[in-house]
Amino acid sequence: MRRLALVLAAMTCTALADPTPQEVQRIMQRDFHPRGQATMERVVQDGVQRVCTDTHDQPPADLAKALEADQIKTIVYPEGSLLGDWKRGEALAQSGRGMTWNDKPAEPAGRSCYNCHELSPKELSHGTLGPSLRRFGKTRGTDPEVQRYVYGKIYNAKAYNLCSQMPRLGASGTLTPAQIKDLVALLLDPASPVNE
């Protein structure tokens, strides 16, 4: 009986015809207007956004792998050490500014890390949308490979998990390479409060 109810519920769900992402996009292109730095190309989905919308963030594994490989190619690594200054990184992690229609493009964007992640034990006001990054560097060390992974993950989170909710902060032009290096230091530097 319960199973029948579930099947019926599933049938009513599919009976409602959802508009396709293409149709939604056309409606958004008609209803939205550019404002400040937020231009209209931002309502045009790229392949990652389209696939994640289509699959409710559950892409089939082979497709996810192929698209993640494409995203890896967007990551540009600077020469030399990727460890910047954790103190500047902490300030960046605190700021939630940047990329909205009322942020000034000339002013440096923040990274909003604390909106979603726990980092320094001194900051109690942290979000929980992303995993806790407390003591992130403690077990991982500061090897060049670890630095590359962290740099890459911040630069383009979709290269590692296609439908991650984390923005592609380097690939979207939100953060500069120097800013990403400061965040790598915040996570990995043994002197950073994250690793207390």
Place this chain on the structure above:
Amino acid sequence: MKALAFGAALALSCAAYGQDVAKEIQRYRQMVAEGSPAELFELEGEELWKKPQGPRSVSLQRCDLGEGPGVLKAAYAHLPRYFKDADRVMDLETRLVHCMVTLQGRSREDATARVFGTADRPSELEVLSAYIAGQSRGIRMEAGMSHPREKQSYELGRALYFHRVGAWDFSCASCHGEEGKRIRMQELPVLYKPQYARPVIATWPAYRVSTSQFVTLQWRMNDCYRQMRTPEPAFGSETTVALIHFLTATARGEAYQGPGSKR
């Protein structure tokens, strides 16, 4: 053994600390809800509803919000809904603009010149929303879902909720998709699930304590898209009405309790 006892004591004090913080936040929210100045906005809205305006110098008192011309009781609880005279689904604010244009003879540009107000000076639509929503207190919310256009609007709203877009790849569900999550200390309701949508939607529009402003659902949709790093949705567009329709229909059955207070 000593270390174990110390650890246990530490764990206990941490747990107690966490509980204290949660309790304090709960107490703060209670105080916010009790001391709401929403009533002042309702009074201002009533005055404006009855005030002759526009080239025809008439009030909005003959405006049909879906329950018949001038009927305010239960009107807000049954919105958004399809209106034959405008041939589209409208929420409260969109319908009010329609009445300003058709009854008072104002241009659409004039009626929408200042849709979102400030702490010092709320907008016309904000105070009118406060007054009209207040006339639905205690009435079960039931957004229109029988007309084909109403179903279409609901479905568009649901698709928009999960549509990933913008410079940071967000959808509404990026923040409002999983239970028990927070941005900083702010808990995030999972608004596509009725049990979370009901108490939230039943208290909009609302006085927002952090900015001392009275805010509406059209404002909420606008500010969410700002934070999603998209361009700006037009006020009263099919997009914003469909999202409001989806959220309100998801909250159906809840007795309206607003206008409320928000953080």
